[in-house]
Amino acid sequence: MAKTWEEINDRIAKGNAVVMTAEEFAALAKEEGVKSAAKKVDVVTTGTFGPMCSTGVFMNFGHTDIPIRMKEITLNGVPASGGLAAVDTYLGGTEESKTRGLEYGGAHVIEDLIAGKEIRLDALGSVTDCYPLDEVSTYITIDDLNQAYFFNPRNAYQNYNVAVNSTDKTLHTYLGTLLPNMGNAVYCSAGVLSPLLNDPTYRTIGIGTKCFVAGAPGYVAWQGTQHNPSAPRDKHGVPTGGAGTIAVIADLKRARSEFFAAASFTGYGVSSFVGIGIPIPVLDEELAETLALTDADISATVYDYGVPSRSRPEVGVFTYEQLRSGQIEIAGKTVRTGGVSSMPKARAIANELKRWILEEGYLLSEPVERLPEPGTPGPTPLIQRGKKEGERNA
Amino acid sequence: MRKRYKLTFPPAISREPIVYHLVKDFDLMPNILRSQIQPGCEGVMLLELTGTADKLVAAEQYLRDQKMVISPAAADIEHNDDLCVDCGLCASVCRQGALSLDALGALVINRDLCVLCEVCVSTCPRRAIKLVF
CATH class of the missing domain: 3.30.70.260 (ACT domain)
Structure with missing residues (x-):
């Protein structure tokens, strides 16, 4: 029953493609069997909405009358890179305000830009013959920017750790507040709806794949940073912890407030909730098998964040169905669970992507190049080497 | 009463x-x-x-x-629906079970169970929960 990308796009263009969200597809496969579901459905849409720290925006401000080469740049008091061309910058989502700390950061500036709010721009220039202006202070909105686009080096993590804290004091982490003595367990994945969990070996998701980024149509640009295709996998070939990642690019001007949200994690810092959705073509039964997996089939590994090490001790493996029940049992103790990835938002993204395909004729794109596949070595740690002989402090 | x-x-x-x-x-x-x-x-x-x-x-x-x-009015937690993204972090730290997620993952608040411990207030990454007097 294998279908080609062309056949599926042809059906979308003619308006007779069958499109379902990953939740709907899993339900259909349970009822009718994977074979029948694979035959019936052309595209499965996915979605996820969780904190994704490696997120940011490239911008071009346009030139002032007397030109300036911006060196020290802040947007609403949040530093942005002065290391690009004269009036280009990159604003990182986790950058913190010079005055408000983690209560306002790069992600909040991005949220305010999307909402159309005025942003204060302050820049100091590096004075040269071509760029004589030394300083500029003004207010801008997203409409004043020549270009503004997301380039997020690491989004849509394929599964993630579940965190607990065995120590006797509260820990503040990027997975939120971890209560002492394993007072809670925090997970972070859209599970059944998660893009990379639905195509676990990256058969259809690769460089050039069209995707949904914060409400805007975008593309997978590259493998994400720390992409680890060789992380441990279960019997379905699905990773049981952090594994693959993608870098995405998309027009900020077409992003929508409901699919991007800044986050302040007390005692940790700023992050960005980014909505990512990817349409997956139902090419064959093998792919349909993983598209049909539910939260009961997908697992995540629980680690003790009380141990400050790259290799934290593992304290158990649970399915997302168990994690979403509100409690799990670790070593005889009932532990309250909670997520940090929004299921209602993930569902809304998968449904919106489905609407794009059905109502707007949004076509799928075959990857130009595949992401590093399972079996490719994963990331390596930073080696802390000592200073070389004769080397001086900088 | x-x-x-x-x-x-x-x-x-x-x-x-x-x-x-x-x-x-x-x-x-x-x-x-x-x-x-x-x-x-x-x-x-x-x-x-x-x-x-x-x-x-x-x-x-x-x-x-x-x-x-x-x-007599005392205090209450105030939840801002517009800011909330239903991530569920607040539910993970609410020992009383006043905050929880329903079967679809949407936040449900049971004020009768709340003891105003305020842990959710600082935990919420959207700052969507406030204690009001």
């Missing part, structure tokens, strides 16, 4: 066994939700009282007679 109060203790009575009198003299069931009381200083207590309506009225009078400032 059950009511919540914010009691402000003047420094002079910060050592008085007020709660004892509420139990013995008015047959009320007190539940101290929060309190910050030190000898010789003005103190604040968030108190939940359960009992009959007439006993509660009498107890309110008794507290006023003790020169205590009582505000």
